[in-house]
Amino acid sequence: MFDADRPILSSEQDRLNRSQFAKYLARSLLDHHDPESLVVGLYGGWGSGKTSVLNLVLEELNFAASNMLDEDKPIILYFSPWSYSGQDQLIYSFFRRLSSTLRNAPYFxxxxxxxxxxxxxxxxFTHTPIPKSLRSKRNFVEKITFQEKEEIYAWESGRDLxxxxxxxxxxxxxQKHKIIIMIDNISRIKHEEIKQIFQIVKSMGDYANTAYLLAFDKEQVVRAINRIDGSGGEELIEKVVQLPxxxxxxxxxxxxNILADRLNEIVATVPEDAWNIEYWADIYYSSLKYFFRNCRDITRYVNTLNFGYSRLRDVVNPVDYFALTAIEVFMPNVYAGIRDNKDLFTDLLDNVYQLTSDEIQKxxxxxxxxxARDDRISRDLLLELLMRLFPRIRHIYYPDIAFYHSDSIARKLRRICSPDLFEVYFRLSLQPGHITESEFETILSLASDADAFDQALTRLNQDERISKFLDQLDSQTLQKIPEKNIPAIVNALFDNGDLFPQGIFGMLSLDTPMRIHRIIHGLLQxxxxxxxxxxxxxxxxxxxxKSIFIIVHELTEQGREHLENEDTFLPIEFRDIAPDQLNLLRxxxxxxxxxxxxTERLIDHPRLLPILYxxxxxGSEEDCRRYVEKITHTDKGLVAFLRATLxxxxxxxxxxxxKNPSWETYLQNIEDFIPAHLLENHAKILFEDNYFEKLREKEQLALMIFLDLVKANTIKIIPKTAP
Known part of the structure; x- marks a missing residue:
């Protein structure tokens, strides 16, 4: 299973021994007794673990707070500007989050x-009216003297900024409470917004008894500010950040150590006797280990290796493939150079073969x-790696040094330097989607064994060639398939259909579910x-x-043959199945x-709505409604349901x-399963909570659109939409 590139959440997950540093950072924030605002900077490049450290700091702050009196506990705000766009929206959202955090703080x-x-x-600053609920209370005389206005702006208050x-x-x-504001993901936002964050901290939000912890890539922030102002990025950071x-x-x-732990899972899948520990040690310690600089490097590498090796493990040398994958991930231009120059890397046939001096020079x-195409590692380290993978390269650079190479042994060990096996290592990067006629016929022949054919479709899907296979299958080929093999094909399509790329249905194209329906219909006939x-x-x-939507889609299409008002209606004698049979299948x-x-499999399904319908x-409408009511009581279930219906x-x-007026019709999708008003309060809580910022963009939009459509009153502003 692929490892998600997510930051750690607690010290129990800390593999880099940063918990002590996080404790020191937390104490620096808590022990600052000067009432003036303090700004602490946490600098780190891409993939260095800034968010993980912030999470560790937050854990330590919460632990420290648990040992304080309520009136002394710090008030903590975690703010990610990446969730907002536009400078005015950024300012507004920051102060609204700060206001909400202070309002909810006990003993304040x-x-x-x-x-x-x-x-x-x-x-x-934002030219927005003050919310009614947050305006100061008028005394009795003011209430009868002044008429309450719908919108009141700061400049109408008569107060000076x-x-x-x-x-x-x-x-x-x-206050005894210290207000600690942690701002993350600064390096990810637009250049103008980066500068805006520093202006907020420096001049707008430099309140007494506050401490900021800013996490960012210093070099990137300097470049962003310099690009806007021409220069001064370094100076601005120095003015704002007091404790870097x-x-x-x-x-x-x-x-x-982390790389070794991650690789152990893959090495465990290596065929018996295929792993040569001495050869691996030579490759790893001489050059391979220098590719990895941080945990994200490991994640990128292991994900790519996991994907490719599982498909080629029976035909490649594992050590060679592990090394080649590092080149593919971190030095793609070098990888392409190897792939496109087979003669340069594999033509050394035996130990007596000699190149002329001119040939060697060329x-x-x-x-x-x-x-010279990439510089991830030094040229010398890269050359050392290539010489170990490809003996011919050693002969080019050191023609006078004798060494032993046997092509027959290389072939036996499935080494990449063997001319017969070289292309196999690049199978996943050559001719994407292509399936030869002989391979297509071989796959179809596997349908005599249901498990073998199912596994073949799984491999095609992993290789991103399943769409091409379905295209080739949806043809006259269906008439040539032995009748006894048809059930195995239908079984495999039903079991794997949801896992295939779904495609896009259009005037001139069919999506995958419709393509599968055509194939199944042709086979049933x-x-x-x-x-x-x-x-x-x-x-x-x-x-x-493994699939459920493809079954729903197939029975829906089968049902269209039974509906007289559909252009697909057929007399009963021409249908695939009878009405009573269709009902039984449903x-x-x-x-x-x-x-x-x-289980949560249904919640996680990307086609949840048609499945619920x-x-x-x-089936049982009552059971369906009961299920929807149950899942929408959970945060995950509510978000999944709203995302599906909207x-x-x-x-x-x-x-x-x-906002599009037609969006109102989508509320009916919700009402068909549960009254929308029953979801409003839960949706508001999620929208106004820090949980909202951890959601993916589509999940955030689902909550925003729903609350917009039901005209909910929320503390946090919903971005305005044109009517």
Missing amino acids: ENSPRIIHLLELYVSF TLVKAELNELLRQ FEIPPILQQDIE DKIRCNEIL RFKNMEERFNCLQNAIAKAT KLATSRIAYWGQ AWKNW DEAITDAMVSYE
């Missing part, structure tokens, strides 16, 4: 006044050009009577464990859906969040 003295002043303060901030600072200075810290460098030994020029077709479909549905399908619903319309609106909003 003068809270209403501080919140009002904060809202007044931000209104000066400087005086507002001064009063705000004085009230905050009287560099992420502790990752020790090479820690990297090697080959050296070619090889030098390839070596090979049977002479409905009973055989019914039995084939029934067995396939009963045996399918009942079987809903039992499978209900089984999926017992099938359950509701073909999918088309989300797709529109991904391009431009501009």
